[in-house]
Amino acid sequence: MMNKILVVAAKEFKDGLRNRWVAGITVVLALFAIAISYFGAAASGMVGFTSLSTTIVSLSSLAIFLIPLIALILAYDTIVGEEEQGTLILLLTYPLKRSELLAGKFVGHAAMMALATLLGFGSSGLLIAVFSEQVELQELLVAYSIFIFTSILLGWTFIALAYLVSVVSSEKSRASGVALIIWFALVFVFDLLLLGLLVATGGAIGDDLFGWLLLLNPTDIFRLINLGSFEATQVQSGLASIADSQMIQPAVLWSSLLGWIVVPCLLAVWRFNKRVI
Amino acid sequence: MSSEAIRFDRVAMDFGKVQALNGVSMHIEQGQVVALLGHNGAGKTTSIKMILGILQPTSGTVRVFGNDPASDIKMAELRKQMGYLPENLSFYPQLSGRETLHYFARLKGADKQQQDQLLEEVGLLHAADRRVKTYSKGMRQRLGLAQAMLNQPKLLILDEPTVGLDPVATRELYNKIEQLKQQGATIILCSHVLSGIEEHIDRALILSAGKILAQGSIEELRKEAQLPMTIRVRGKIANQEWLDQLPAQGVSTRFVNGSQYILSAAASHKISLLHALGQEKNIEDLDINMPTLESIYTYYNTRNNAEGSDRQAVTHDE
Numbered sequence: 001m002m003n004k005i006l007v008v009a010a011k012e013f014k015d016g017l018r019n020r021w022v023a024g025i026t027v028v029l030a031l032f033a034i035a036i037s038y039f040g041a042a043a044s045g046m047v048g049f050t051s052l053s054t055t056i057v058s059l060s061s062l063a064i065f066l067i068p069l070i071a072l073i074l075a076y077d078t079i080v081g082e083e084e085q086g087t088l089i090l091l092l093t094y095p096l097k098r099s100e101l102l103a104g105k106f107v108g109h110a111a112m113m114a115l116a117t118l119l120g121f122g123s124s125g126l127l128i129a130v131f132s133e134q135v136e137l138q139e140l141l142v143a144y145s146i147f148i149f150t151s152i153l154l155g156w157t158f159i160a161l162a163y164l165v166s167v168v169s170s171e172k173s174r175a176s177g178v179a180l181i182i183w184f185a186l187v188f189v190f191d192l193l194l195l196g197l198l199v200a201t202g203g204a205i206g207d208d209l210f211g212w213l214l215l216l217n218p219t220d221i222f223r224l225i226n227l228g229s230f231e232a233t234q235v236q237s238g239l240a241s242i243a244d245s246q247m248i249q250p251a252v253l254w255s256s257l258l259g260w261i262v263v264p265c266l267l268a269v270w271r272f273n274k275r276v277i
Numbered sequence: 278m279s280s281e282a283i284r285f286d287r288v289a290m291d292f293g294k295v296q297a298l299n300g301v302s303m304h305i306e307q308g309q310v311v312a313l314l315g316h317n318g319a320g321k322t323t324s325i326k327m328i329l330g331i332l333q334p335t336s337g338t339v340r341v342f343g344n345d346p347a348s349d350i351k352m353a354e355l356r357k358q359m360g361y362l363p364e365n366l367s368f369y370p371q372l373s374g375r376e377t378l379h380y381f382a383r384l385k386g387a388d389k390q391q392q393d394q395l396l397e398e399v400g401l402l403h404a405a406d407r408r409v410k411t412y413s414k415g416m417r418q419r420l421g422l423a424q425a426m427l428n429q430p431k432l433l434i435l436d437e438p439t440v441g442l443d444p445v446a447t448r449e450l451y452n453k454i455e456q457l458k459q460q461g462a463t464i465i466l467c468s469h470v471l472s473g474i475e476e477h478i479d480r481a482l483i484l485s486a487g488k489i490l491a492q493g494s495i496e497e498l499r500k501e502a503q504l505p506m507t508i509r510v511r512g513k514i515a516n517q518e519w520l521d522q523l524p525a526q527g528v529s530t531r532f533v534n535g536s537q538y539i540l541s542a543a544a545s546h547k548i549s550l551l552h553a554l555g556q557e558k559n560i561e562d563l564d565i566n567m568p569t570l571e572s573i574y575t576y577y578n579t580r581n582n583a584e585g586s587d588r589q590a591v592t593h594d595e
Contacts, residue, residue: 007383011372018371086366090424093329093361094384095353276292277331 004096008104009111016074016112025070029120032062037124049132052140056147059121060226063151064219068183070116071158075109076179078102079166079272089277099269102163106265113155121148150225153257157218158183160264167272190217211248218260225253281343282307282432282463283328288337290323290487297323298334299487305480307342307431310454310464312474314574315484321467322364324484325434328465329361341432357385360430362421364437364467370410374401374420377409378427387427395423398453400446414441422450426457433457436467451477475570483577490577495570499544502576504568505529508550510538512561519553544568 016022036058037049049055079102082088091101125144128135162179169175194213198205205213214220228250283305290298298320305311315321326332327339330346342358344351368377378392396402399419409417418441425433433454439447454464454477468474475481475495483490491498513536514520520538523530528542528550540550544567554560568576 004384007380011380015369015371085368085370086363087368089326089331089363090361090366090381091384092331093356093359094381095356095386096384097349097352277326 005100005104005107008096008101009107012105012108013111016109016116019074021073022070022112022116025066025073026116026120029062029066029070029116030123032066033059033121033124034127036062037128049128049135052128052135052143055124055128056143056226059124059147060223063121063147063154064187064222066120067113067117067151067155068158068187068219071109071113071155072162072179072183074112075105075159075162076166076175077172078105078109078163079275080169080172080175081166083277084172092277098272102265102269102272106159106163109159110152110156113159114152117148117151117155121151147226150222150257153261154218154222157257157260157264160261160268163268164264164271167268167275186217186219191220215248215252215256218257221253221257221260224248225250225257228253280307281305282309282341283465284338284340285324285327286338286340288324288327288334288339290320290327290332291335296487298327300337301484301487301489302337303482303489303492305463305465307463308458308461309479310458310466310477312471312478312481312570313465313467313484314471314481314570316578318486319484320487321484322436323487325361325436325465325467328432328434329359330355357428358431360425360427360433362418362425362435362438364440366417366421368409368417368420371408373406373408374412374416375405377420378405378423381424382427385427391427392423395426398426398449399423400449415443415446418442419446422453426453429457429460430462432463432465434465434467437469438466439468439470439473447473471571471574472569481570481573483574485578485581490581491573495573498573498577499568502568502573503543504572504576505541506544506547506568507566508540508547508554509564509566510540510554510560511536511563512557513559514538514554514557515559516553516557 037055077084079088082091092098121144125140125148129137129140132140161182165175165178165182169178194210197213198210214224281304283303285301285303288298288301289296301320301324313321313324323332327334328341328346330341330348330352333347339346341355344355346352346355369380372380374396375392378396379389382389382392393402393405396405399422401416401419401423404412404416409420412420418438422435422438425435435454438450442450451473454466458464466474466478478495480492480494481498482492491501493501520530523540523542526542526546528540528546531539531541533539542550547565551565554563
């Protein structure tokens with residue numbers, strides 16, 4: 001069973017390497033990450049690699065925009081695209097269960113996502129390590145490890161969401177449209193709605209409820225985890241700073257982020273098993 | 278051990294209000310080459326998907342080599358023995374032909390040596406390292422055939438296999454089918470192109486609106502349909518008395534183009550007619566045309582439509 005999953009995974013990983021859109025956005029990610037790391041403190045009249053906490057918060061915002069986009073581009077057509085080109089029905093005649101096919105695709109896409117994130121953000125971390133004299137290497141390593149790892153997890157959540165879109169869509173074009181709507185809703189609209197709710201209720205929503213509402217969006221969970229590492233910068237980090245990050249335990253944040261991967265994946269398998277091919 | 282490769286018992290399949298199959302019962306023996314024929318929407322693809330275990334019937338049972346193809350327990354074992362070429366297959370454009378075959382071979386557990394051999398057999402070895410997106414339709418079809426033949430399948434299902442193939446490649450395909458048959462493989466051919474297929478099949482199954490209209494060997498179907506064969510004779514038939522008696526024996530005669538006779542009769546008259554024609558001294562040539570699969574197919578569909586109209590008329594009268 002494992003062997004077949006790995007065969008599918010290897011093929012998906014190679015496809016990801018050949019995907020020009022993914023390569024292009026990864027390069028953009030790397031360039032932006034380097035630029036943010038260098039010019040992150042420009043507003044306070046300084047350039048060059050300075051505060052690690054400021055850099056991480058700025059990179060978090062970049063990650064929230066681009067990581068979901070890379071993940072959705074990589075995975076939105078995973079099932080509906082195969083069906084359109086006639087290879088899905090063929091794959092299903094092979095000794096391969098539908099759940100194994102989806103698992104293989106997830107392993108391949110997840111590995112590709114991890115590579116893109118590592119290259120994109122690792123480049124800026126490497127430059128900081130080489131050129132910055134103010135940042136402790138150990139501190140940098142810990143902060144970047146958490147940041148890159150959570151960025152990878154964020155990417156995986158959107159891969160899982162893309163699978164769900166792909167298994168319920170009847171056409172590739174429709175799947176791409178829904179994927180974009182999800183990206184727009186979770187990256188832009190969700191926080192605006194919460195802000196609107198805050199304003200509309202005159203701030204009557206308690207910190208408790210507000211914190212839990214943030215768990216409904218994986219990008220906010222990602223932000224909260226990374227904020228937790230740098231309390232001094234909470235004020236710079238948008239809506240998540242309103243919530244008391246101490247209120248939600250790190251274990252809850254981590255398990256929520258994992259839940260955002262596992263639950264859509266399981267739903268995608270369940271729906272895929274029911275899909276009439 | 279049963280020699281049946283496939284058995285359908287009262288199989289029905291509904292997609293909402295649409296009934297794709299309606300109580301289909303049939304069987305296919307191991308080692309046979311069978312043509313599955315029918316218009317679009319007749320139920321061919323649904324039947325194939327059930328054989329492949331992709332669809333489960335709403336009611337009735339499907340067995341492939343004695344097992345339920347949709348059961349998870351036997352699924353892997355059964356599918357290793359099957360090869361399938363779907364209609365309108367386009368493959369992964371970014372992979373080369375060799376990479377494509379390698380991918381499917383690894384999923385099926387086929388050895389690497391076999392891949393080059395198959396690429397050579399389908400005439401794609403020279404283009405094996407080119408990306409599939411540069412392939413013509415015919416080349417993709419041949420790659421699909423190579424894929425279907427991985428692991429020397431015991432059951433091979435080919436949906437429109439000759440689409441996009443040139444006459445030489447079509448001939449090679451039928452040769453390969455013959456070779457696989459000799460090795461004991463069961464082969465199902467689905468095709469809209471009926472000419473040329475009949476000499477390669479043992480049986481035909483004609484489907485319409487989810488029901489089997491007819492099934493049997495070409496000879497059996499010809500016999501049942503009672504379609505006339507024709508003998509085209511070039512030259513002069515001297516025995517006018519014999520010619521004049523033919524209509525009374527159920528043989529129609531026509532004299533065309535000033536030098537050709539066309540005799541039409543039931544196939545049972547063939548030997549006696551040939552015997553009589555053998556006595557003629559001035560015949561230059563003759564062709565015997567037995568009812569083709571196409572005419573048999575048309576006959577059954579026309580009869581079915583007529584019966585449908587009759588039934589409707591009776592219902593309206595009531």
